Each structure stands twice: as C-alpha cells, then as structure tokens.
Amino acid sequence: APRVRIPHLQQMKERGEKWAMLTAYDMYTAAIFEDAGIPVLLIGDSASNNVFGNDSLLPVTVDELMPLVRAVSRCTRRPLVIADLPFGSYQASPEQCFHTAVRFMKEGGAHAVKLEGGIEMVPQVRKLVSCGIPVMAHIGFTPQSEHQLGGFRVQGRGEDGARLIEEARALEAAGAFAVLMEMVPGAVAAQITAALKIPTVGIGAGSDCDAQVLVWQDMAGLRTGKLPRFVKQYADMHGLLQKAAREFAEEVGAGTFPGPEHTF
Ligand code: KIV
Ligand code: NA
Known part of the structure; x- marks a missing residue:
C-alpha cells in the first residue's frame, strides 16, 4: 500500500471514515502497528515517561527523541510518521520551531511534526507550513504546560469551550493539517470537529473526533497502575x-x- 499522506487523512474526513493513531518509539512496535493497518504513528514526547522513565514530559530532549523517530521512520513504509516537538524546542520563536522540525525531518525521517498550543503557536504553525513542513496542533490539555494548567485536568469546560473552538479555527487558518484535542468535553470536541475542515484527533475527547490516539503502552496494557479514564486496554x-x-x-x-x- 502507498504511503499515507495528508490528503488521504483529509479524504477520510470527507468520507466520514474514522482512523486510529498510536504512539511508537521503536522498530518492533512500529512494524506491528503498520501491519495492523494503523495509518499514523506518533513518536510522542510521552517517550519521556514511557521509554526513558521520567515522571513528566518536561525533561525529554530533541537528541533523545531523534533516534526513536529514526527507528520508526526507517522500519515502516506506509504510516505517516509524526515527530512530537518536545518542551522548550519550539516555543521561543518560529525560527527555533523551524530548526527543530527540520532536524526531525532530516535526521529523523519524520513526515510531519506535532506541537502543543493554541493562538500563541499560530506564528510557529505558519512558519512551518510556509516551509513545507506539515503540522499537527495539540490543544486542550497540553501536558508540557502541566504546571501552568495546574495538573492533569479537563480543558474547555463551560465558557472555556468557546476559546477552544477559536483556537482550533486559528490553527486551521494558520495551515495545520490536523488538530489533536486532549481531555476536552465530548460536546466541545464534536463542535470543533464539525467546525473544522481538517481532521481532529481525540484523546479523552469523546467519540465524535475524526480520529483517536492512544499511547501504545496504555492501549496494550504494558503500563499498569492507575490509568487515565480515557484509556482502554486492549491487551x-x-x-x-x-x-x-x-x-x-x-x-x-x-x-x-x-x-x-x-x-x-
Ligand atoms: O506524546 C504523546 O504521546 C502525545 C499523545 C498523547 C497524543 O502527545
Ligand atoms: Na505529546
């Protein structure tokens, strides 16, 4: 099968076909998920916890994520491979964001990048898109801002829902190819999904998103202990x-x- 590309994800939205995305950080899992038909793989900064053993996403670096991105892109042919930009590697300026994204594409072989943030990331998204780098935007609960947000909590409740919709619209207008929403009320995610032409990807955002993503170790029951409510363990x-x-x-x-x- 040919490489999954952004127009395919767009066409799936137009046809109402939902798709699944998983994280992957190494060769075997990436190859297995490709065989299982997963069209999009994310090398998440969640590798900080799930690979490197940190207790938050904040410490993981571009240099640590790079070999994981390379492994996943090297051993897959079909999935779209997205590299997550880690904390501190893109927020300072569109130029910083551009340099980090270019590294993930040139050294890592990624096809696209993901970054966290709303309106304030519009300049970054514009810069990447103007340089031919596809961007997935991540809004709602953004774990790299856990200290600012006061912990892991649902975002976009009540009046904040309108702000989230505005953010999603602004990111679409800036050229993002998809918007990922984490821990957002299902009704707000549904409204955003209906409002946007580009696909939405949910995690803890209800069933109306165009796609769903989970961290693979959560999905497959490798991680134990108390799991977020949005996780389902399939093994x-x-x-x-x-x-x-x-x-x-x-x-x-x-x-x-x-x-x-x-x-x-
Ligand atoms: O880093 C990650 O795994 C993510 C997903 C939870 C979307 O950003
Ligand atoms: Na992430």
Whole structure:
C-alpha cells in the first residue's frame, strides 16, 4: 500500500471514515502497528515517561527523541510518521520551531511534526507550513504546560469551550493539517470537529473526533497502575511479558532450558 499522506487523512474526513493513531518509539512496535493497518504513528514526547522513565514530559530532549523517530521512520513504509516537538524546542520563536522540525525531518525521517498550543503557536504553525513542513496542533490539555494548567485536568469546560473552538479555527487558518484535542468535553470536541475542515484527533475527547490516539503502552496494557479514564486496554502485555520472563527464569533455575534442541 502507498504511503499515507495528508490528503488521504483529509479524504477520510470527507468520507466520514474514522482512523486510529498510536504512539511508537521503536522498530518492533512500529512494524506491528503498520501491519495492523494503523495509518499514523506518533513518536510522542510521552517517550519521556514511557521509554526513558521520567515522571513528566518536561525533561525529554530533541537528541533523545531523534533516534526513536529514526527507528520508526526507517522500519515502516506506509504510516505517516509524526515527530512530537518536545518542551522548550519550539516555543521561543518560529525560527527555533523551524530548526527543530527540520532536524526531525532530516535526521529523523519524520513526515510531519506535532506541537502543543493554541493562538500563541499560530506564528510557529505558519512558519512551518510556509516551509513545507506539515503540522499537527495539540490543544486542550497540553501536558508540557502541566504546571501552568495546574495538573492533569479537563480543558474547555463551560465558557472555556468557546476559546477552544477559536483556537482550533486559528490553527486551521494558520495551515495545520490536523488538530489533536486532549481531555476536552465530548460536546466541545464534536463542535470543533464539525467546525473544522481538517481532521481532529481525540484523546479523552469523546467519540465524535475524526480520529483517536492512544499511547501504545496504555492501549496494550504494558503500563499498569492507575490509568487515565480515557484509556482502554486492549491487551495485557504486562502480564504476558511478566509470565514469559518468569517461566524463562524458572526453567533456567530448574535446568530445563536450554534443552538439547537449543544446544550445539
Ligand atoms: O506524546 C504523546 O504521546 C502525545 C499523545 C498523547 C497524543 O502527545
Ligand atoms: Na505529546
């Protein structure tokens, strides 16, 4: 199948076909998700927590994300590969944003980038788009601003809903190819999805968005403990891997692995 490109996502919106997006940070997961037909893969700055073991998104750097972007783009042929711009790598100016995005495309092989923010990011979005770099905008709860926002909480409730709609419209007008909405009331996300010509991607934003995204370790049940309400676990990867590791250790302990068939 040919590479998924932005016009395909646009056509899916026009046909009312919903699509799924997942994060991916390495070769095997990216290849598996491609085989499963996932059209868009995101190397999220959520790698900060889910790969590098930080307890927030803030510490992860462009240099840390770069090899993950390269791995995903190298081993996939069909999905659109989006690199997430990490905290501090684009907010200062459109020029800073441009240089970071170019690195992810030239060194990482990404096809597009994602950045967090509303009206204040319009100059960044315009700059990238004018240089041929497709941008997905991320609004609503924007985790890189967790300290400013006062923690993980739903955005766009009540009167803030109108502001969110204005932000989405401004980002579309600036040239964003899609708007991702995180932790937004379903009714507001539905209104934005109806108002925009470009696709919307939801996470904790109800079922009316044009697409849905989840962090793969959440979706596959690798991460355990208290999960956000918007997560659905489609597998028990944690249990599966733990069982495999335990059995391996048991067999080594018992002397039953390696067997004759594994021995030269
Ligand atoms: O970094 C990430 O994984 C994201 C998704 C939650 C959309 O931004
Ligand atoms: Na992110």
